Amino acid sequence: MRFLSRFYIDGFILGILGSAILGSIFPASGTGQTILDWATRIAIGILFLLYGVRLSPTEALQGLKHWRLHSVVLAATFLLFPLIGLALRVLVPGVLSQDLYTGILYLCLVPSTVQTSIAFTSLAKGNVAGAIVSASLSNLIGVFVTPALVILLMSTGGGTGVGFTSILNIVLQLLVPFFAGQLLRPFVIDWLQKYREPTKFVDRGSIFLVVFSAFSASMSEGIWHTVSVAQVIAVVVVCALLLAAVLAITALAGRTLGFSPPDRIVIVFCGSKKSLAAGLAMASVLFAGQPVGLLVLPLMIFHQIQLIVCAAIAQRYARRNLDESHSAARR
16 A cells, blocks of 8 residues: 555545446446436435535635635636647547547546645645635536536537536536535534544545446447557546646746745646546536446546646655755755
8 A cells, every 4th residue: 555655546546446347347237227327316416415515605705815826726727728628629530539539628627626636735835725725616616617618618529418408417416415515514514524534435435336337337338349558548648748738837827927836836736636526426417328438537547647746746846845944944
């Protein structure tokens, strides 16, 4: 486990990979598929209910005072990424198949992560309070913006349509539970904090179920027969280059706009992340009735690459800050 931790591969990632493998080897069918579909819908509802309970509206509103910082992070998440995603269409069909490109475009539309963005900002000695608000705000806005971007861009740019049924599913499975969580927050937040560890199993169990369902459906549809090893390698390369481009642009933007070093760290880490958990849950709702295994594959690959790369960058920031502190102490 120590070896895996060096590459920032934790039990959650291993659980997702295990769920994908199980879904591919033991795909559900018939009545089992119907039960799995309903179980997945319920799990997603619970997941977004917990999102709503955990997000403090008061803290989010107070954090908006640093609006310049949060505006840059949101612009990176919901403007820069989608623009790059649209530009990558030139890789079809020479480098990427249409289905894999659709997955690349989709990963560009999902919100930023919360936990890892904050963790890396803290490790790099950045503005942790700013990271908390930026990442949380990204997830809050993403509940509305990501479906809107999918409807706007993917119906034409990615070849995957989102109809009225999907919009209704967004409302019923994402928004209604989220706002229910906000309403329940004053009554259950103390209990949720007291039993934080058990609720993590609910979070992760929901995501594992979503992944299992996605890959099970993909196997039933025979999707994997259309993908070669070379195409998967191409996705890995494209994801790595996408992350490198966003990291470079966010770092340059932070310096050019005159932000302090701690704020520049927030922009780099919060602006370059994509949430696997939120992206998987939204995909199963947005593309209900469609095989989403290939669609979420680029997001899964990008997520692992961002963890490894950003862990290394955060450690570099931390060492540099430590060296600067030692230099200042000698003066």
